[in-house]
Amino acid sequence: MWVKPEDMFRPCPDAEIDDTSCGLTFPASATDAHKNWMNANYAFSFSFWQQPHYPWTGLGYTYDWCNTATRVGASEYVVRAGSTVNVTGLIQRDTYCAP
Known part of the structure; x- marks a missing residue:
């Protein structure tokens, strides 16, 4: 996939x-729009009224669901x-996750 x-x-x-x-x-350079996006995504992902709940680290990487031998997502x-x-x-x- 290509995107600017x-x-x-x-x-x-x-x-x-x-x-x-x-x-x-948040660094000093974080925009209000980005802060609002992050806060809304946290609320959407983890609020008690939201079903189903979605796993989201909020850290810029996925859970390591593929290879248990490494700690890389x-x-x-x-x-x-x-x-x-x-x-x-x-x-x-299966191809993406292959060792």
Whole structure:
């Protein structure tokens, strides 16, 4: 999948897409829009009235559901609504998770 970098963000307090980790707190550069998105996503994912509940770390990576020998999960990115996305291929889960 291809998308312009400016049309993406990491779903964590530190929304940068060009570093290797997500911070646990909002940096000074975090926009109000990003803070609002994060807070709304937390509420949607974990509120008692929301069924079903969705596993979401809020840390920019998925749970390590694939390989139990490592502590690595796939990085998460969000494409902003209205962005142009070019899907160039599909990969089966078993292929993606193969060692």
